[in-house]
Amino acid sequence: MIQPLIEPIFTDAQVPTGKVSWQSPSNIALVKYWGKKDIQIPCNPSISFTLSQSVSKTGVSYRPAEGNSYEIEFYLDGVRTEKFEEKIHTFFNTIRPLCPFIDQLHFRIDSSNTFPHSAGIASSASGMSALALCIADIERKHLGSISTDDEFYRKASLLARLGSGSACRSVYGGLVIWGEVEGIPETSNEYGVPLNEPMHEVFKTYRDSILIVDAAEKKVSSRVGHGMMNSNPFSAERFAQAGRNIQILIAAIRSGDLEAFIKITELEALTLHAMMMTSDPYFLLMRPNTLSIIEKIFDFRQQTGLPVCFTLDAGPNVHLLYPQHHEQEIKTFIANDLAVHLHNGFYIDDKVGSGPAMF
Ligand code: PMV
Numbered sequence: 001m002i003q004p005l006i007e008p009i010f011t012d013a014q015v016p017t018g019k020v021s022w023q024s025p026s027n028i029a030l031v032k033y034w035g036k037k038d039i040q041i042p043c044n045p046s047i048s049f050t051l052s053q054s055v056s057k058t059g060v061s062y063r064p065a066e067g068n069s070y071e072i073e074f075y076l077d078g079v080r081t082e083k084f085e086e087k088i089h090t091f092f093n094t095i096r097p098l099c100p101f102i103d104q105l106h107f108r109i110d111s112s113n114t115f116p117h118s119a120g121i122a123s124s125a126s127g128m129s130a131l132a133l134c135i136a137d138i139e140r141k142h143l144g145s146i147s148t149d150d151e152f153y154r155k156a157s158l159l160a161r162l163g164s165g166s167a168c169r170s171v172y173g174g175l176v177i178w179g180e181v182e183g184i185p186e187t188s189n190e191y192g193v194p195l196n197e198p199m200h201e202v203f204k205t206y207r208d209s210i211l212i213v214d215a216a217e218k219k220v221s222s223r224v225g226h227g228m229m230n231s232n233p234f235s236a237e238r239f240a241q242a243g244r245n246i247q248i249l250i251a252a253i254r255s256g257d258l259e260a261f262i263k264i265t266e267l268e269a270l271t272l273h274a275m276m277m278t279s280d281p282y283f284l285l286m287r288p289n290t291l292s293i294i295e296k297i298f299d300f301r302q303q304t305g306l307p308v309c310f311t312l313d314a315g316p317n318v319h320l321l322y323p324q325h326h327e328q329e330i331k332t333f334i335a336n337d338l339a340v341h342l343h344n345g346f347y348i349d350d351k352v353g354s355g356p357a358m359f
Pocket residue numbers: 028029031032033034046124164165166167222223226272313314
């Protein structure tokens with residue numbers, strides 16, 4: 001059960017009318033969250049880069065509800081979209097104990113993504129974090145129950161997590177940890193926290209070229225994939241491994257050890273997919289072009305010595321990660337060697353971003 005932290009609610013005369021708008025980015029995990037308990041409590045800690053160009057923009061107009069519970073209209077790119085409306089109903093139902101005031105409001109939610117639909121990129125982290133920021137903002141504006149920025153982002157991250165686990169990391173810029181990490185006392189299973197300093201300069205401007213291998217919607221949702229970890233025979237060791245990997249990765253990020261960063265990042269990506277391949281029923285989200293790209297990255301790195309590596313999310317697309325100062329060489333590599341494996345030669349040129357913003 002979710003324990004309510006606070007129970008802000010309007011008196012009848014106070015129920016407000018207004019609008020809040022937030023844009024929030026997607027994120028890419030380096031140490032992966034795969035497997036959960038209860039309500040989006042992760043089985044292991046994860047850490048991600050918040051991106052900059054792949055963003056959801058969400059405006060929420062609110063006014064007093066006509067009935068006794070929240071009312072929702074959801075528009076994607078200006079078109080009322082029932083599929084997402086249902087997801088938002090489920091989300092609002094879950095966050096009700098933490099935000100009882102939502103039952104007093106009618107919401108018109110307008111959302112759009114800066115990345116194309118056809119890119120096959122999940123919008124749940126950016127979309128859910130943008131919506132969570134809007135809900136927390138309504139509370140901050142009208143109820144006086146949130147007084148500091150820290151409280152505001154923490155509440156937004158907590159709400160975002162209940163919508164889509166990884167969304168809780170999109171509430172902050174830079175590198176963000178979700179889940180309890182030994183030696184970092186502020187970390188929590190309930191919300192994300194930004195990785196505090198010191199951090200090596202190279203990671204503050206890291207680049208992510210998202211190579212679109214296949215734009216089709218994935219055959220197995222991450223909700224189903226997480227569930228299969230309950231019966232995966234390797235899950236206990238996987239959760240323990242993630243705990244060790246995050247320690248090594250954080251140390252590498254602090255010291256600028258690119259070799260250790262590359263090793264853990266690629267190991268995590270392949271382990272995530274190994275978990276899918278060893279679930280019952282087993283499934284495969286990589287495509288032949290995913291593997292061709294990975295092999296070319298291995299060869300390119302060996303031949304040039306450049307510190308470029310890959311990660312994968314729960315799909316076939318490849319995130320190519322590299323320091324900003326190698327951008328030219330890597331763009332040439334993509335154009336000459338990798339473009340042939342991409343869906344219409346398409347990739348998204350992204351990088352570490354500074355997190356969400358009001359608009
Ligand atoms: O937040 P979800 O339920 O969509 O799961 C995300 C899972 C991965 O993207 C594969 C890993 C992660 O940590 O983001």
